[in-house]
Amino acid sequence: xxxxxxxxxxxxxxxxxxxxxxxxxxxxxxxxxxxxxxxxxxxxxxxxxxxxxxxxxxxxxxxxxxxxxxxxxxxxxxxxxxxxxxxxxxxxxxxxxxxxxxxxxxxxxxxxxxxxxxxxxxxxxxxxxxxxxxxxxxxxxxxxxxxxxxxxxxxxxxxxxxxxxxxxxxxxxxxxxxxxxxxxxxxxxxxxxxxxxxxxxxxxxxxxxxxxxxxxxxxxxxxxxxxxxxxxxxxxxxxxxxxxxxxxxxxxxxxxxxxxxxxxxxxxxxxxxxxxxxxxxxxxxxxxxxxxxxxxxxxxxxxxxxxxxxxxxxxxxxxxxxxxxxxxxxxxxxxxxxxxxxxxxxxxxxxxxxxxxxxxxxxxxxxxxxxxxxxxxxxxxxxxxxxxxxxxxxxxxxxxxxxxxxxxxxxxxxxxxxxxxxxxxxxxxxxxxxxxxxxxxxxxxxxxxxxxxxxxxxxxxxxxxxxxxxxxxxxxxxxxxxxxxxxxxxxxxxxxxxxxxxxxxxxxxxxxxxxxxxx
RNA sequence: GGAGCGUUGGUCAAGGGGUUAAGACACCUCCCUUUCACGGAGGAAUCACGGGUUCGAUUCCCGUACGCUCUACCA
Numbered sequence: 001x002x003x004x005x006x007x008x009x010x011x012x013x014x015x016x017x018x019x020x021x022x023x024x025x026x027x028x029x030x031x032x033x034x035x036x037x038x039x040x041x042x043x044x045x046x047x048x049x050x051x052x053x054x055x056x057x058x059x060x061x062x063x064x065x066x067x068x069x070x071x072x073x074x075x076x077x078x079x080x081x082x083x084x085x086x087x088x089x090x091x092x093x094x095x096x097x098x099x100x101x102x103x104x105x106x107x108x109x110x111x112x113x114x115x116x117x118x119x120x121x122x123x124x125x126x127x128x129x130x131x132x133x134x135x136x137x138x139x140x141x142x143x144x145x146x147x148x149x150x151x152x153x154x155x156x157x158x159x160x161x162x163x164x165x166x167x168x169x170x171x172x173x174x175x176x177x178x179x180x181x182x183x184x185x186x187x188x189x190x191x192x193x194x195x196x197x198x199x200x201x202x203x204x205x206x207x208x209x210x211x212x213x214x215x216x217x218x219x220x221x222x223x224x225x226x227x228x229x230x231x232x233x234x235x236x237x238x239x240x241x242x243x244x245x246x247x248x249x250x251x252x253x254x255x256x257x258x259x260x261x262x263x264x265x266x267x268x269x270x271x272x273x274x275x276x277x278x279x280x281x282x283x284x285x286x287x288x289x290x291x292x293x294x295x296x297x298x299x300x301x302x303x304x305x306x307x308x309x310x311x312x313x314x315x316x317x318x319x320x321x322x323x324x325x326x327x328x329x330x331x332x333x334x335x336x337x338x339x340x341x342x343x344x345x346x347x348x349x350x351x352x353x354x355x356x357x358x359x360x361x362x363x364x365x366x367x368x369x370x371x372x373x374x375x376x377x378x379x380x381x382x383x384x385x386x387x388x389x390x391x392x393x394x395x396x397x398x399x400x401x402x403x404x405x406x407x408x409x410x411x412x413x414x415x416x417x418x419x420x421x422x423x424x425x426x427x428x429x430x431x432x433x434x435x436x437x438x439x440x441x442x443x444x445x446x447x448x449x450x451x452x453x454x455x456x457x458x459x460x461x462x463x464x465x466x467x468x469x470x471x472x473x474x475x476x477x478x479x480x481x482x483x484x485x486x487x488x489x490x491x492x493x494x495x496x497x498x499x500x501x502x503x504x505x506x507x508x509x510x511x512x513x514x515x516x517x518x519x
Numbered sequence: 520g521g522a523g524c525g526u527u528g529g530u531c532a533a534g535g536g537g538u539u540a541a542g543a544c545a546c547c548u549c550c551c552u553u554u555c556a557c558g559g560a561g562g563a564a565u566c567a568c569g570g571g572u573u574c575g576a577u578u579c580c581c582g583u584a585c586g587c588u589c590u591a592c593c594a
Contacts, residue, residue, distance in 0.1 A: 029594050064593055110574040129592070141520055143590075174592050194523070201522050202590090209592040216594050240523055240589040263524085266587075270530075273586050321543090325532060329542050348525095348532085351587070355530045358544045368557080416556090431554095477553040484554055492555035 022054025023230045026087075027220065029061045030072035033293030033302060034079045036276060036354065037235060037267045040319045044264060045233050046085045047320075047342040054230070058090035059223060060101040063213045070296050079290040083312050084335055097227045102219050109214035112222055112252055113175040114206045117155075121251050122207060124173045125154035126166055135245055143203040143429065146181045175208040177217075177244060185243040190231075190262035190344045195380055197243040205244050221248040232259040236351070237275075239263045262344055265323050266351040276354050278302055286356040290315065309409030310359075311378070314366040318359045324350045333364050364408040372400040379413045386414040388421040395420075398502060402494045416493065420502060424489025427515050431491060432482040436519050443472050443479060444512055458497040465497070486515040 024045040028038060049056040058080070060073055077092050089095025099105055101138065116122035125144075127135075136142045149156055155163040156178065167173065183199040207218040214222065224232060242261065249258040269280040281288035281302070291304035305315050313334065320338050321331060322349050333341070367375065376397055382388060390396060403416040447468055454464055465483075469476040484496045487508065495497060500508050 027594090031594075061594065067593065127590095132591090139589085172592095176592095195523075197523070206592050211592080215591085215592070220594095235588090236524070237588050238594090242523095265525085268587080275587080321531070323531095327533070329533085331543060351523050352532090353530060356543065358531065361544055364557095393549090403556090405558090437532095475553090480553055489552085491555085494554095494556090495552085496554080 005105040021228070021230065022052040023057060023228055024049045024233060025059050025224070025227065026228050027059045027061045027223075027234075029064065029067065030076065031064075031067045031069050032295060033278075033291070033304075034076050035278065035288045035290070036319065036322075038425060039079065039085075039290050040084050040267065040322060041084060041233065041235060041264055042080065042083070043316060043319055043338075044324070044344075044347070046163075047338050048231060048233070048344065049088075050339045051342055055088040056085075057095070057097075057227060057229070058087040058092075058100065059227070060091055060103075060214065061219060062101060062103045063209075063215065063219055065103070065211070065213070075291070082291060082306055083316050085316075102151075102214070102223065105219075105223070106213060108226070109218055109222055110208060111210060112289055113214070113218060114179065116207070116251060117175060118431075119251070122175050122176070123155040124163060124167065124175050125152065125176045125204075125206075126171050126173045127153045128172075144176065145203040146200065149178075149204060163459075167316065173209040174206045174210050176204040176206050177247065179204050179244075179247075180337035185246050187242065187246050187261060189239075190233075190260055191265075191347050192239075192263060192349060195239070195242070199243065199247070202241075202243050205241070207248075213471055217244050217248065221245055221252065225249075225253045225257060229259045231262065233262045233264060236263045236266050243500050262347075265348050268351045268353045270353050270355060283357070286359075291474055292501070305359075309382075309411040310363050311366045311370070311410070313370070314359075314363040317366065318362040321362075322354065323348045332362070332369065360408050367407050367410070369403050372397040372404070375400050375404065378410055382410055382413060383417070384422065386418065388414075390416060390421065395502075401500060402502065406492075419488045419493070420499075422467055423507070423514065424485075424487075427485050427489045427518065428491065429485065429515065429518050432485050433519065435478065436482070439472065439474055439518070440479060441484060441519075443469060443474050444482070444516060446472065448509055448512055451505055453455060456501065456505060456507070458495070458501040461500050462497040482515075486512050 019180065026042045026045050028034065034042075046056050048054070058076070060076075062068060062073075073091070077090070080086060087093050089097065089100065091100045104219065115121060117124065135148075135152075139148075142148065144152065151157065154176070158166070179202050180199045184196060185199055186194060186196045189195050190384075205217050206215050208214055220232075242263070246255075246258070249255055267276045268274060269276045270284060277287060278288045284435070287303045287305045287308050287310075289302050289304045291306045292301065293304060294301045295340055306312070313484070316335060316338070317331075317333050320333060320342075326333075326341050327346060376393060379400055380390060380393070380396055383396070399417045399420045400413070403413065405412055406416050447465070450468070454461060465479070466476040480496060481491070484491065484493070484499075487499050487503065503511070
């Protein structure tokens, strides 16, 4: 369809009219490190929001106090900052709908649950955890639903006076949604199209816990409403519980106000099937979290993409291509390009297996693409960590330019560029020894003599090197490898004469002499 | 078990009633490079299965299989 087609032109206006401001949210619970799947959910939310000039909100869903992990929340924000996916509103960034932490919003939720009870759409349930546990053992596939709720300890089964008495006595209770029997619940998922459920298949989920905290089901709906969320994107694992949320919207705020849903495909483990987990990374030797994370409860460390030597641009780029593509052949995208081209319609329905090799390829591409000046602040500390002494930044920048096309991870700069800062301690003499002879020895001795008076640039050096070789009856080619080993220590690196030019006369001379002593 | 969702090479994937079924990663061969990479040129490799509909299905419909997710006072 041509771009100037009237239908295409009108579409955005219709959307704009019906949707007012685009507002999306990422709603993690602070229970651990942010893994690939989480960051990709953030990314798709972010891209969609920015493309539509909307807001990206981060709301902390910490309604389960038993699973709270210290440091997890800060880690989430650090990850977002590293990725360049900054929220417009959050615990950290503030905003007009604060607080953005659900534990601090606790008093808000009860009234909605109570309202539903008044309307007969929810009820009090007094069953203890043990009682339910016993039920589940007794009845296979037990569900708290229309079939069994009359036999259980709740305000539907009990008369009003008994219920009131239990409450007055301080008996702990939860509020459960009363799922209607045999009602079709249909909604349109932006990725999957029309999805339908029968209400009988969903059980009476707890809305408000005994401690007064809402469960996820109540909290998302209430907060999405209060925070004026226009589009709700989350992982596919939420699809089966969406009928609860739809019903809650219908009961509480009306379906017209409900955000548009999109359930994102999962990121799968590389071998076999199933959701990618930290375990898979440990097992297969690649990171799963964005950054290093140590679980404070177990002290178990997990390596992150950042510490593994990934560029945030590459990490984000790689994630975007897992489940989405532009339809064009382009694979390398900057964040602004992704914002411009992202479209929900092109998000895959099926899960994608994570491929670490391809992830590394994205990183190599980004290392090649970025100018040395931009790489410098990332590479320099890695070189210093490796024990190298760095005199000046200009030199490092030139070195980066010379070797970056052979680096896949940032750490590769240590091996690829280390010899620019430190003479090889153990040159690979075995590589030259077998063919070493008096003629070669003579050549290098002579060359050492003329070196100080040589014009110091790669071209001149190469010319002189070859001229001298010919003069002494040597094949220049046979001298290149020994020369490389002397300067680099091994069979790798950029063109020898580029290296020599960078190192300078003094270093080149001393490295030749050092290696010759070992032969 | 139930429900929902999914299924194009080993992986990411384009495509979509008639095509030699794009491209990328990985793999293999060659070229470039007297190193290692980068780069370039080639190669091998795919529509889960069975029925329909159709002149013609990888594409549409229905089944089947397989996989995944959910089935907590967790998110």
